[in-house]
Amino acid sequence: MSSPPLIHTTRTATPLPSHPKKWHASLTLDTFLNVLYRTLLNPGLAWLLVLSLRAQVTPTTDPVFIGSVAYAVLLTALFVLKIVNQRVAHGIPRAVDFASEVVVVTGGASGLGLAIAQMYAMRGASVAVLDVAVLDDERYEEVFGTQGEGEGVKYYQCDVGDRKVVEDTKGMIENELGTPTILINCAAARINGDPLLSLDADAFEKTIRTNLLAGFHAYQIFLPGMLSTENGGTIVTVSSVLGQLCPAGLSDYTASKAGLSALHRTVEAEIRVSGQEDQIKMLLVETGQIATPLFDWVETPNSFFAPVLEPVQVAREIVAAVDGGRGGVLRLPAYAKLANWFVVLPAAVQRVARVVSGMDDAVAKGASSQGQAAAASTRAPGGAVDKKRA
Numbered sequence: 140m141s142s143p144p145l146i147h148t149t150r151t152a153t154p155l156p157s158h159p160k161k162w163h164a165s166l167t168l169d170t171f172l173n174v175l176y177r178t179l180l181n182p183g184l185a186w187l188l189v190l191s192l193r194a195q196v197t198p199t200t201d202p203v204f205i206g207s208v209a210y211a212v213l214l215t216a217l218f219v220l221k222i223v224n225q226r227v228a229h230g231i232p233r234a235v236d237f238a239s240e241v242v243v244v245t246g247g248a249s250g251l252g253l254a255i256a257q258m259y260a261m262r263g264a265s266v267a268v269l270d271v272a273v274l275d276d277e278r279y280e281e282v283f284g285t286q287g288e289g290e291g292v293k294y295y296q297c298d299v300g301d302r303k304v305v306e307d308t309k310g311m312i313e314n315e316l317g318t319p320t321i322l323i324n325c326a327a328a329r330i331n332g333d334p335l336l337s338l339d340a341d342a343f344e345k346t347i348r349t350n351l352l353a354g355f356h357a358y359q360i361f362l363p364g365m366l367s368t369e370n371g372g373t374i375v376t377v378s379s380v381l382g383q384l385c386p387a388g389l390s391d392y393t394a395s396k397a398g399l400s401a402l403h404r405t406v407e408a409e410i411r412v413s414g415q416e417d418q419i420k421m422l423l424v425e426t427g428q429i430a431t432p433l434f435d436w437v438e439t440p441n442s443f444f445a446p447v448l449e450p451v452q453v454a455r456e457i458v459a460a461v462d463g464g465r466g467g468v469l470r471l472p473a474y475a476k477l478a479n480w481f482v483v484l485p486a487a488v489q490r491v492a493r494v495v496s497g498m499d500d501a502v503a504k505g506a507s508s509q510g511q512a513a514a515a516s517t518r519a520p521g522g523a524v525d526k527k528r529a
Contacts, residue, residue: 185211232464246326250431254454350395371418388502440497
């Protein structure tokens with residue numbers, strides 16, 4: 140394998156394309172919850188109300204004052220418990236120093252991986268982007284911007300499902316950038332959207348190889364180097380809440396993501412029992428649908444409760460957690476946080492929820508719409524069949 144060229148980026152790098160939305164698309168459950176967290180559920184504002192009542196010389200025996208104090212105390216206690224829970228579960232945050240960090244992003248040529256790579260590159264971090272895509276010079280510039288001084292990212296054409304290729308790529312990264320200390324595993328295979336009886340065995344195997352086996356290779360190959368560094372490292376696993384919800388038509392995808400989440404948690408447990416949890420931080424990211432090519436032909440069953448996330452939105456949350464040296468679990472959007480509760484509901488309640496949400500019909504409807512569009516394109520003069528799912 141030849142050494143890939145160093146691609147410099149500037150702050151004028153081409154932004155990720157945004158998907159057009161209707162005017163009410165931002166009115167989601169997450170929007171209302173964010174407003175609540177910043178207003179009625181904000182401990183600081185609750186105590187400000189208490190101070191305002193005292194400024195009006197409200198008696199401390201007044202029921203309004205007592206209720207305001209109790210409410211402020213409750214919100215403060217919940218805030219403190221949240222911090223304590225994070226520290227007890229995941230330890231003290233790791234100190235992150237970008238002067239010595241080397242970031243590896245798998246699946247970084249498009250979608251979420253590209254957004255993360257661009258964020259780190261524009262901040263001057265050393266970034267190694269691994270992807271199976273072949274990028275010519277024009278595509279290099281389109282993805283990583285025009286040449287500039289000081290800020291750079293290296294692109295490595297790498298099939299992360301091939302262990303030998305990953306091992307060779309790791310050696311090149313160490314020689315050219317240094318020992319990787321932050322691994323962000325975003326590599327994922329495009330969904331097939333076929334029911335089990337119609338799913339090609341080779342397609343199933345490819346999904347497992349890209350979504351699950353690649354994670355195993357990456358963790359086993361890059362983790363020893365992180366353990367050898369003085370400041371340790373961070374491993375980020377981008378999985379999916381669909382690995383728990385398991386909607387119809389995604390048998391290969393949900394199986395691979397469920398396995399990937401289980402693999403992450405097992406590695407985290409092994410690091411914890413070895414006494415190295417303060418050195419290595421593990422961040423599991425389980426999201427809903429993201430506006431990437433993986434699901435570009437599937438329409439969300441409910442845009443209010445299950446909005447489609449923009450890659451930049453998810454990337455911003457991941458980068459903030461990594462920068463803060465935190466481990467744990469990051470779930471987006473809001474409904475993803477309830478996935479663990481969903482599986483303990485009575486079976487009848489789960490079935491009603493699946494019917495009402497439409498989760499089991501979304502993939503079939505998307506496939507049908509795509510087939511109709513392809514047929515219309517074929518009938519049109521000079522039309523070409525859209526082969527997005529090919």
